[in-house]
Amino acid sequence: MKLSSRHLLGIDGMTAEEIALILDTAEGFVQISEREIKKVPTLRGKTVVNFFVEPSTRTRSSFELAEKRLSADALNFSANTSSFSKGESLLDTAKNLEAMSPDFIIIRHSEPGSPHFLARHIDAAIVNAGDGAHEHPTQALLDAFTIRKHKGRLDGLRVAIVGDINHSRVVRSNVLLLTLMGADVVVSGPPTLLPREFDAMGCRMTWKVEEALEGADVVMALRVQHERMNAGYFPTTREYALQFGINSTRLKLAKDDAIVMHPGPMNRGVELSGDLADGNRSVILEQVANGVAVRMAVLYLLAGEPARETTA
Amino acid sequence: MKRLLKNGRVVDPASATDATLDILIEDGRIAAIEESIEPGKSEVIELEGLTVCPGFIDMHVHFREPGQEWKESVATGAAAAASGGFTAVACMPNTVPVMDNRALVEFVQAQAREAGMSRVWPIGAVTKGQDGKELAEIGDMNAAGAVAFSDDGRPIRSSQMMRMALEYSKIFGVPIIDHCEDPDLVAGGVVHEGWVSSRLGFKGWPGVAEDVIVARNILLSDYTGGHVHIAHMSTAGSMRLVREAKARGSRVTCEVTPHHLVLDHEAVMEFDTYTKMNPPLRAAEDLDGLLEGLADGTVDAIATDHAPHHCDEKCVEFSRAPFGVVGLETAVSICLDRLVHRDIISLSRMVELFSTGPAGVLGMDKGKLAVGAEADITVLDLDREVTVDADDFESKSENSPFLKWKLRGGPVMTMVDGRIIHDRR
Numbered sequence: 001m002k003l004s005s006r007h008l009l010g011i012d013g014m015t016a017e018e019i020a021l022i023l024d025t026a027e028g029f030v031q032i033s034e035r036e037i038k039k040v041p042t043l044r045g046k047t048v049v050n051f052f053v054e055p056s057t058r059t060r061s062s063f064e065l066a067e068k069r070l071s072a073d074a075l076n077f078s079a080n081t082s083s084f085s086k087g088e089s090l091l092d093t094a095k096n097l098e099a100m101s102p103d104f105i106i107i108r109h110s111e112p113g114s115p116h117f118l119a120r121h122i123d124a125a126i127v128n129a130g131d132g133a134h135e136h137p138t139q140a141l142l143d144a145f146t147i148r149k150h151k152g153r154l155d156g157l158r159v160a161i162v163g164d165i166n167h168s169r170v171v172r173s174n175v176l177l178l179t180l181m182g183a184d185v186v187v188s189g190p191p192t193l194l195p196r197e198f199d200a201m202g203c204r205m206t207w208k209v210e211e212a213l214e215g216a217d218v219v220m221a222l223r224v225q226h227e228r229m230n231a232g233y234f235p236t237t238r239e240y241a242l243q244f245g246i247n248s249t250r251l252k253l254a255k256d257d258a259i260v261m262h263p264g265p266m267n268r269g270v271e272l273s274g275d276l277a278d279g280n281r282s283v284i285l286e287q288v289a290n291g292v293a294v295r296m297a298v299l300y301l302l303a304g305e306p307a308r309e310t311t312a
Numbered sequence: 313m314k315r316l317l318k319n320g321r322v323v324d325p326a327s328a329t330d331a332t333l334d335i336l337i338e339d340g341r342i343a344a345i346e347e348s349i350e351p352g353k354s355e356v357i358e359l360e361g362l363t364v365c366p367g368f369i370d371m372h373v374h375f376r377e378p379g380q381e382w383k384e385s386v387a388t389g390a391a392a393a394a395s396g397g398f399t400a401v402a403c404m405p406n407t408v409p410v411m412d413n414r415a416l417v418e419f420v421q422a423q424a425r426e427a428g429m430s431r432v433w434p435i436g437a438v439t440k441g442q443d444g445k446e447l448a449e450i451g452d453m454n455a456a457g458a459v460a461f462s463d464d465g466r467p468i469r470s471s472q473m474m475r476m477a478l479e480y481s482k483i484f485g486v487p488i489i490d491h492c493e494d495p496d497l498v499a500g501g502v503v504h505e506g507w508v509s510s511r512l513g514f515k516g517w518p519g520v521a522e523d524v525i526v527a528r529n530i531l532l533s534d535y536t537g538g539h540v541h542i543a544h545m546s547t548a549g550s551m552r553l554v555r556e557a558k559a560r561g562s563r564v565t566c567e568v569t570p571h572h573l574v575l576d577h578e579a580v581m582e583f584d585t586y587t588k589m590n591p592p593l594r595a596a597e598d599l600d601g602l603l604e605g606l607a608d609g610t611v612d613a614i615a616t617d618h619a620p621h622h623c624d625e626k627c628v629e630f631s632r633a634p635f636g637v638v639g640l641e642t643a644v645s646i647c648l649d650r651l652v653h654r655d656i657i658s659l660s661r662m663v664e665l666f667s668t669g670p671a672g673v674l675g676m677d678k679g680k681l682a683v684g685a686e687a688d689i690t691v692l693d694l695d696r697e698v699t700v701d702a703d704d705f706e707s708k709s710e711n712s713p714f715l716k717w718k719l720r721g722g723p724v725m726t727m728v729d730g731r732i733i734h735d736r737r
Contacts, residue, residue: 012511091627111629112513113583121627132631133513169513195510196518 163222379408397723478538548601
């Protein structure tokens with residue numbers, strides 16, 4: 001089985017079979033990262049441009065590592081070092097990149113739809129590494145991979161996602177993916193940070209965080225940015241933590257074996273208490289580790305035909 | 313010189329006419345409208361099977377001159393109007409510099425005269441530089457030919473300034489046209505706030521941000537007695553407010569655009585910047601509300617908000633693209649196909665919304681076929697098969713959400729002062 005698109009623009013438009021294929025493929029890549037020689041020749045001769053127009057540490061490093069472990073040639077192109085910051089348009093910058101014949105462009109950008117824009121105008125396969133508050137498909141895939149590792153399935157799980165729903169691309173991709181795979185997802189946060197009619201995506205929505213956590217198999221906290229406080233979405237981070245922060249008292253509402261997740265970067269003591277972040281139910285660092293395997297799987301599957309060479 | 317329009321179906325809402333009639337034109341004016349006129353020495357224009365209407369008026373266009381001629385000029389805009397079946401347009405003052413004085417009003421008129429296509433009626437700025445702080449010279453601009461006043465492109469933010477404009481404009485009997493948007497509620501919004509914006513992660517432009525300003529404007533109009541006209545109304549809520557105000561006798565009028573009547577916010581899901589405009593495409597319930605207002609008489613005019621932008625400016629990330637779509641060359645076909653042929657409104661009502669409706673808003677004696685009137689005439693072919701193609705546009709810009717649409721019906725001939733300025737029969 002193959003993916004139907006040559007791009008990964010979002011979870012939107014993917015089928016359950018395609019998602020299962022990526023997760024299954026990622027299983028095979030986990031052990032590569034555990035070997036002494038963490039490299040396979042799968043993408044030898046392929047060029048990948050990591051085009052990051054918005055700052056990112058975790059996602060970019062994860063992609064870069066995935067590319068290197070697949071033996072691709074990786075080129076990092078970030079906004080602050082490029083002519084992009086000198087006023088060149090996204091299209092012109094991308095056309096210039098295209099002239100270097102990359103096979104993949106991994107794009108992180110502050111504006112929704114930027115990867116879709118690139119896919120319309122240039123030839124390389126495009127992977128969305130986060131477009132504004134729209135989607136972050138590889139994050140949702142690695143989250144699903146992590147959940148599946150712990151719970152053995154996605155179907156029928158209760159997943160609570162708590163935080164700044166409005167500005168989160170992670171939540172959008174997660175809701176699309178998890179509901180597609182049969183999970184029951186509820187999102188929660190202050191009403192000022194709950195997008196209108198968000199439940200049209202197939203999840204439930206409540207500002208009563210206790211209700212969201214009740215019986216959850218998975219509890220995911222989302223980053224609450226300090227800037228949002230200044231923009232009037234909530235009074236203080238202290239009040240946010242009091243009303244919506246996930247702590248050990250609130251976590252008692254979830255199932256006894258519920259896992260705690262966070263896509264990072266985390267504000268300790270705001271959306272998630274430090275003891276939970278470091279506790280034995282936290283899978284936060286596993287998420288990071290699994291990110292590499294999932295991104296390897298994505299690149300591998302998008303590249304199409306598996307490499308025939310076996311010599312390394 | 314005499315011209316005889318023969319055997320056309322004449323639809324003139326002003327005289328409640330819908331009949332096969334001949335129209336004789338002499339020296340640029342209508343000399344006779346009768347069942348059968350002998351041609352004599354006049355040039356005969358055979359219009360059997362076609363529909364003859366009073367010249368269509370688009371009371372809301374942006375011609376970008378002076379200052380942004382790469383998008384459009386008065387000449388290309390007027391040519392686009394002629395091609396789209398419009399004999400007159402009213403152009404907004406958000407040029408660079410802003411049309412807030414007599415010199416610029418006269419400049420735009422001179423450019424239009426030179427182009428010799430559709431009539432171009434300038435709309436002067438309400439405030440100097442459209443800054444919302446001090447009134448512009450409304451009286452002097454009106455004397456020079458400005459037909460209405462607006463800070464369009466921007467809302468009039470201060471209620472006090474809106475009050476002053478409504479008070480002052482009473483001297484000249486001209487409408488204040490407001491782009492109704494509460495800037496604090498919209499702040500950064502690019503598409504309608506609803507399930508589409510939530511799914512795509514865009515900052516939403518909530519319908520209520522229009523409604524609160526429409527309500528404010530109605531209250532201020534009632535208080536001052538000034539005439540306020542709501543530009544490009546886009547929500548069901550605003551429509552209810554205007555309907556109620558009109559029932560009370562308020563001096564409020566409104567227009568809607570073809571794109572707000574036939575497209576909803578789902579159209580932006582492909583991130584096509586040609587679906588990005590301000591106000592944004594709304595929810596399905598809003599479309600229903602607008603269509604209801606169109607049918608029940610609440611709406612005074614259909615106006616295009618023709619807003620040309622160069623394709624390079626639109627070929628960027630969705631949220632960075634400028635707001636606006638062109639509309640002059642698709643409006644009539646869209647309305648015939650989607651409104652008249654689908655029995656949402658009658659042909660006569662559509663003609664009214666393009667003629668006596670906008671003429672009435674502007675307080676002008678135009679938009680009718682009457683003996684003695686200037687021979688401004690729009691001829692339609694109700695069944696013409698039209699495929700929207702940017703290559704056919706007279707406009708310099710192609711930013712239409714209707715590209716490639718197949719439509720039934722369109723304008724085939726446009727006459728100003730009895731002169732044929734566009735002919736595709």
